[in-house]
Amino acid sequence: MTTSDQILARLMQLHPKVIDLSLDRMERILAALGNPERRIPPVIHIAGTNGKGSTQAMIRAGLEAAGKRVHAYTSPHLAHFRERIRLAGELISETELAAILEECEAANGGHPITFFEITTAAAFLAFSRIPADYTLLEVGLGGRLDATNVIDNPALTVITPVSIDHTQFLGDTLPQIAGEKAGIIKRGVPCIVAPQAPEGREVIETRAEALAAPLRIARQDWDSYSEHGRLVYFDDKGLLDLPLPNLPGPHQIQNAGTAIAALRELGFGEPEATAAVTRAEWPARMQRLTRGPLVEAAGDCELWLDGGHNPAGGEAVAATLAAMPKRPTHLVCGMLNTKDVEGYMRPLASQIRSMIAVPIPGAEATLPAEETESAAIRVGIAATTATDTLDAVRRIALEEPGARILICGSLYLAGDVLRQNG
Structure with a gap:
C-alpha cells in the first residue's frame, strides 16, 4: 500500500518553479473534485501573522466543550502531516489521508500546483465527507490569495495580530501586509480583530467598511487583560472573570481574548470561554x-x-x-x-x-x-x-x-x- 509520505513526496514534484500567489490553480482542482469547499460545515476563517494557531486551538477547545464536532485545518505540521487535518475532533487517519491525497493527485492530472494548494484541496475533500458543526480554517500565507480563501460565505472571520513577515510575497510595509490579511473579510460576515498597530487596523477597517462586514475590534468592542492572577474579558455582553490561559506567555492573553470574542459572536458563553483558556493544546509554543x-x-x-x-x-x-x-x-x-x-x-x-x-x-x-x-x-x-x-x-x-x-x-x-x- 502506498503511504501518505510517498504520495506527498510525489506531490512536491508538481510544485511550480516560481510561486505566483493566485487562486487559479486552486479553483481548477476544486472544480475537478466537484467543489467540496461548498459542502463543508460553517467556516471560521483565521488570518494574521502571529497567534493564528493558538487562537484556533482555543476556539476549538471552546466549541468542543459545547459538544460541537469541529473540523480543523492548520499548517505547517510539526512531526507528521496528519496534524494539519482534524476531522470532527480527531486527526485524520493514515488510511484516510493516503486515499484522499491519491484522489486529489488524480483530479489534478499532473498540472503544476503548489504543495499547499493540493493538500488544502485534500482537506476540503475530507471535510466535505464527515459531518461536523464547524470548520476552523487557518490561512497558510497572507489571506487574499491564500489557497484557503475560496470560501465565499464563512460564518466568521478572525484576524490575529499583523506584523512584518513573508515580505517576499506580501509586501514590505505593515499596511500592505494587513491588506493581504484583510482579504479574508467577506461581504456582511462579522470579523473579530485582535490588537493591531494603528496603520494595520486602518487598512482592515477600510476593507470591512467596503464590504459592510461588522467588526468586533480589540480595545474598542472587547478587551482582555490579566489581573490578580486571572484573565478578565469584557464586551457589551458583560464581564468574564476566568482562569489564566493554560498556554504559557503574556501574549496568550490577547489570543485568548480573540478566541473568546469569536465564541461570543457565535453565541457561546462563559462555560465555553472557560474551556477555551483551560483546555487548549498547541505544541511548540513555549x-x-x-x-x-x-x-x-x-x-x-x-x-x-x-x-x-x-x-x-x-x-x-x-x-x-x-x-x-x-x-x-x-x-x-x-x-x-x-x-x-x-x-x-x-x-x-x-x-x-x-x-x-x-x-x-x-x-x-x-x-x-x-x-x-x-x-x-x-x-x-x-x-x-x-x-x-x-x-x-x-x-x-x-x-x-x-x-x-x-x-x-x-x-x-x-x-x-x-x-x-x-
Missing part, C-alpha cells in the same frame, strides 16, 4: 518538554520548545521569559534564511546568557549555524555553534546544570525536536 533523549541530555536543566520565528515572535518569547521564575537561560537556535534573524533575536538579548546556533535538519532553507551565530553576536548575544540540537543541549547542561534551555527559532526545528522526543 512547551515544556518532559520526556525523550533531549530531556535526558538536559539533566537538571529545564527544557522548553518554541516555534516562533519573526520579530513579533521574538518579542513574545522575551516577554514570556521575563514573566517566568528567574533562572539562567540559554538558547539553542536554528533559523531559516528567509527570516529576519536579527529582528527575532534582538528582544531576546536582555533575557538570556548565551545562545548556541544549530542548523535545521532536512530544511533546504536552513541558515548555516555560523550565520545565525553572527546575527546573535551583532545584537549583543554571546553565541557559538554546535553540530546539532542534542550536542548543544549536552554542552549547556554540562556548563550550567539547573539552567533553563529554550530550543527556538523555527517550527521546522521544533518539528525535528518533537520527532526526536517521541
Whole structure:
C-alpha cells in the first residue's frame, strides 16, 4: 500500500518553479473534485501573522466543550502531516489521508500546483465527507490569495495580530501586509480583530467598511487583560472573570481574548470561554518538554520548545521569559534564511546568557549555524555553534546544570525536536 509520505513526496514534484500567489490553480482542482469547499460545515476563517494557531486551538477547545464536532485545518505540521487535518475532533487517519491525497493527485492530472494548494484541496475533500458543526480554517500565507480563501460565505472571520513577515510575497510595509490579511473579510460576515498597530487596523477597517462586514475590534468592542492572577474579558455582553490561559506567555492573553470574542459572536458563553483558556493544546509554543533523549541530555536543566520565528515572535518569547521564575537561560537556535534573524533575536538579548546556533535538519532553507551565530553576536548575544540540537543541549547542561534551555527559532526545528522526543 502506498503511504501518505510517498504520495506527498510525489506531490512536491508538481510544485511550480516560481510561486505566483493566485487562486487559479486552486479553483481548477476544486472544480475537478466537484467543489467540496461548498459542502463543508460553517467556516471560521483565521488570518494574521502571529497567534493564528493558538487562537484556533482555543476556539476549538471552546466549541468542543459545547459538544460541537469541529473540523480543523492548520499548517505547517510539526512531526507528521496528519496534524494539519482534524476531522470532527480527531486527526485524520493514515488510511484516510493516503486515499484522499491519491484522489486529489488524480483530479489534478499532473498540472503544476503548489504543495499547499493540493493538500488544502485534500482537506476540503475530507471535510466535505464527515459531518461536523464547524470548520476552523487557518490561512497558510497572507489571506487574499491564500489557497484557503475560496470560501465565499464563512460564518466568521478572525484576524490575529499583523506584523512584518513573508515580505517576499506580501509586501514590505505593515499596511500592505494587513491588506493581504484583510482579504479574508467577506461581504456582511462579522470579523473579530485582535490588537493591531494603528496603520494595520486602518487598512482592515477600510476593507470591512467596503464590504459592510461588522467588526468586533480589540480595545474598542472587547478587551482582555490579566489581573490578580486571572484573565478578565469584557464586551457589551458583560464581564468574564476566568482562569489564566493554560498556554504559557503574556501574549496568550490577547489570543485568548480573540478566541473568546469569536465564541461570543457565535453565541457561546462563559462555560465555553472557560474551556477555551483551560483546555487548549498547541505544541511548540513555549512547551515544556518532559520526556525523550533531549530531556535526558538536559539533566537538571529545564527544557522548553518554541516555534516562533519573526520579530513579533521574538518579542513574545522575551516577554514570556521575563514573566517566568528567574533562572539562567540559554538558547539553542536554528533559523531559516528567509527570516529576519536579527529582528527575532534582538528582544531576546536582555533575557538570556548565551545562545548556541544549530542548523535545521532536512530544511533546504536552513541558515548555516555560523550565520545565525553572527546575527546573535551583532545584537549583543554571546553565541557559538554546535553540530546539532542534542550536542548543544549536552554542552549547556554540562556548563550550567539547573539552567533553563529554550530550543527556538523555527517550527521546522521544533518539528525535528518533537520527532526526536517521541
